[in-house]
Amino acid sequence: MTNTLNRRGPGRPRNLELASQRCEEILPIATEIFASKGYASTDVQEIADRLGIAKGTVYHYFPSKEQLFLAAVDRGMAGLSGAINASVAGEPDTIKQIARAIRAFLKYFDSNPDVVELIVQERAEFRDRKKPTYLEHRERNIRPWHEHFRSLCKSGRFRPLNEEQMTQTISNLLYGTIFTTYFAREGQAFESLSTQVLSLVFAGLLSDAELANLDKYLEFD
């Protein structure tokens, strides 16, 4: 239960490491429990119990239940960023990057349904206290995609649309897809979903010239 392994020699700032190490131990369990019981119904004691530590220890690392929850959401969204970045790395073609990003997005929430729950919980509980973390995440990461879309429109590979609206609408479709899919709890396969989504998106956005390449953009990988 205590993987306080990799202790290096003295002289190292042990405390700082220990702190983030503990956080990394706490957040996954917190995510799991918040997702399964909901924010309001989650007892911090239960999280401590599952970790085999005392409730006070949780409060050492997170100043409040709210902060703990928000840290869990943050961690979830950071994971999404990582997954998307990894998926597009090394892909030179921008359109294929978009396709890969969309697939990575859906795959991530397929593998981490708890994060969907956290997003919904956050919205429900902190309605007026806080801008949704997923929107913050979007704002932080959307810039490069705007560039991509603008280029694609300019170069004639995309129809001449407004890039803000395009990314917005695609975001809506994507979040709508994960929300309704996991709300439905039908465990629908990620693969078929992402192909449907890509099909709708690209058939709608591609220029006639690029439409000829549709199959290529839709191929799974």
Add this chain to the structure above:
Amino acid sequence: MTNTLNRRGPGRPRNLELASQRCEEILPIATEIFASKGYASTDVQEIADRLGIAKGTVYHYFPSKEQLFLAAVDRGMAGLSGAINASVAGEPDTIKQIARAIRAFLKYFDSNPDVVELIVQERAEFRDRKKPTYLEHRERNIRPWHEHFRSLCKSGRFRPLNEEQMTQTISNLLYGTIFTTYFAREGQAFESLSTQVLSLVFAGLLSDAELANLDKYLEFD
């Protein structure tokens, strides 16, 4: 619940209409307060206060806070059905019906943002107690649209796709749009949104022949 008949004495007759009348008085206020404070943070006392009645009276008409909340959601979704039905009534062309329905959907939640809140709250609070009301609503109402989509595919006006997947993906897009739009609290105009959505949807679904009519399907009314 109402064996009003075989009573003997005179006494005040049980007013059958009074009940539904009171419910209609209570639900809008309940909707408003649940939406603005969230389910958990709403005190039934506050609803009663706003109505100028006693808390016990609320409990006279709704057996529990939960039932009151769910009745409010139900009422919200019933309103959506009504709005959609009204919007397509008298429109003979099926594709135009689809366009009208999509616009009515977005318009409804534009006019009733509280209902979006209720849907999110419901999902957050009653995760495992209840199938989301909006899914029940979808299941009750989706049948005719499946027929429409099938016909349109058969007649060649739509590309030959699976009607279940089409309606599912459009649903995802629509719910995603209302969720993210109102989550963002940016009060984005309904009109631009619906045009974007219709644009994406029809550019993706229409056959080449029908694409020529795209502008007609996108026109506001």
Add this chain to the structure above:
Amino acid sequence: MTNTLNRRGPGRPRNLELASQRCEEILPIATEIFASKGYASTDVQEIADRLGIAKGTVYHYFPSKEQLFLAAVDRGMAGLSGAINASVAGEPDTIKQIARAIRAFLKYFDSNPDVVELIVQERAEFRDRKKPTYLEHRERNIRPWHEHFRSLCKSGRFRPLNEEQMTQTISNLLYGTIFTTYFAREGQAFESLSTQVLSLVFAGLLSDAELANLDKYLEFD
């Protein structure tokens, strides 16, 4: 449901009769429900429902839940008096009267276990508000028995004991018997119990001369 039969001609004070008639309809049901659910957990509405009348009607005949309950206890104790008086009527021998009275006492509570419940409930709920009804009943009815006991002591048929203490101890034994027997809910037979009790009582109270007649006093009837 309305046995408003025996209406006589006008000019008779109908109301008074109707009132006591209604009370007689209400009290048995009230007794049953109070006994089965306890005073605190009994909802007056439930009593009204079982009677097929409105709650307000119950309040027409009894000013409060407490008065209703106490009336039910009273009715139970009045029934006990009646049963005991009936059992001794026509029995000339005083000792046999005592035996009959003890048997009648036990038999009554055997047939009316609800009354035992009411006595306990009364004691638990109205501890300091009211002298227990069964004690009032005892005080009202004990006088003649004191005379009997005194006579029996004087005449040498009973050992020379104090009649107050004798009746007190026998009362204790009797109430203790019904309390513990019905508390135990073992449905023990009344007959064996009353024989045991009489055996103890008379073996303890009878003079040597009367002990020869013990079997006669213990015989069932």
Add this chain to the structure above:
Amino acid sequence: MTNTLNRRGPGRPRNLELASQRCEEILPIATEIFASKGYASTDVQEIADRLGIAKGTVYHYFPSKEQLFLAAVDRGMAGLSGAINASVAGEPDTIKQIARAIRAFLKYFDSNPDVVELIVQERAEFRDRKKPTYLEHRERNIRPWHEHFRSLCKSGRFRPLNEEQMTQTISNLLYGTIFTTYFAREGQAFESLSTQVLSLVFAGLLSDAELANLDKYLEFD
């Protein structure tokens, strides 16, 4: 509930004694208040106030008002066992043991009238939820007395009666005595009561030979 051991950190060690120590502080006050106000009318807050602690602390040691109450009853009955055992210790003669036990029983409830209240309250409130604690207590402790009574019958010191019935009837007499005595709130002296009771019991149970020793068994000590 207490895996105090395999904890890692230093921190305040869980004080095992503290728990039972606190319980011992809480139960007497709880007993007093439950007895004086009745179970239903007792507010846990009041118990906490009397103890000078927070309501939450009471719930720290007892999971519910019901458990707290039942613990108080249990403690009361445990006290009875202790008192009876202490009273018979060192007394070799079985009949004198019986006399001492009966006196100890009456003396205990004379000194602890609150426990009588608790027994009645328990019966009234938890009628169908729980076997009365005093019956459980009786079942746990009656066995040795059955042996004593059987021996006394065999050896001819008692009349040849059934030991189960004898102990049952004596129990009825004893519980009836404490119930009615304290119900009456007349503060009758314990001594005269126990002598009356013993008088009735032994005059009924003793063989003719032992009856000669009656005075010896009735002497106070």
Add this chain to the structure above:
DNA sequence: CATGAATGAGTATTCATTCAT
């Protein structure tokens, strides 16, 4: 008389947070 809609006081329990050890 009978009814039943309306009232609102009353209460057990939970749990985030603190802080002495």
Add this chain to the structure above:
DNA sequence: TATGAATGAATACTCATTCAT
């Protein structure tokens, strides 16, 4: 640093009672 005992604010729901019809 880790602990867990102590705190006390916060809240849904019940039901005796009233009274307009």
